[in-house]
Amino acid sequence: MTNSMTNWSENVKKEWKWFVHSRFGMFIHWGLYALPARHEWVKSREHISDEEYQRYFDHFNPDMYDAKSWAKAAKNAGMRYFVITTKHHEGFCLWDSEYTDYKVTNTPCSKNLLKFIVEAFREE
Numbered sequence: 807m808t809n810s811m812t813n814w815s816e817n818v819k820k821e822w823k824w825f826v827h828s829r830f831g832m833f834i835h836w837g838l839y840a841l842p843a844r845h846e847w848v849k850s851r852e853h854i855s856d857e858e859y860q861r862y863f864d865h866f867n868p869d870m871y872d873a874k875s876w877a878k879a880a881k882n883a884g885m886r887y888f889v890i891t892t893k894h895h896e897g898f899c900l901w902d903s904e905y906t907d908y909k910v911t912n913t914p915c916s917k918n919l920l921k922f923i924v925e926a927f928r929e930e
Contacts, residue, residue, distance in 0.1 A: 831887035832880045834923075838862040838898045849896050863898065866913040873919075873926035881930040888927055892920055 839846045841862040849859050880888060893899045899909040901920035910919050 828886035831885050834888060834890040837891060837894045838866055846894060863913055867915045873923040877926035877930040
């Protein structure tokens with residue numbers, strides 16, 4: 807094994823200590839696929855065309871999204887971290903990416919949802 811691999815594996819061990827110690831967190835799997843109210847692979851498994859799926863993009867406006875209440879609920883439950891699907895396999899981004907137009911800021915929502923959730927969890 808080379809030195810760089812040894813260093814990499816030691817760094818990974820250090821980085822993962824917090825995760826093992828934290829033990830309990832929130833995993834948020836959310837995006838356009840929430841609109842049909844089925845599952846995150848709905849486009850692929852139900853063979854929804856790009857044209858059909860576009861309607862979810864055109865109508866994406868999570869008006870009841872409340873990042874602060876999610877963060878508070880996580881803290882009250884004893885959760886110590888969160889993980890969120892910032893971009894799922896279909897390519898939709900929950901932030902204002904400079905690399906694609908397929909992003910939340912181009913939907914009726916028009917807000918960087920990732921920014922709000924990161925800020926809310928950091929505040930808690």
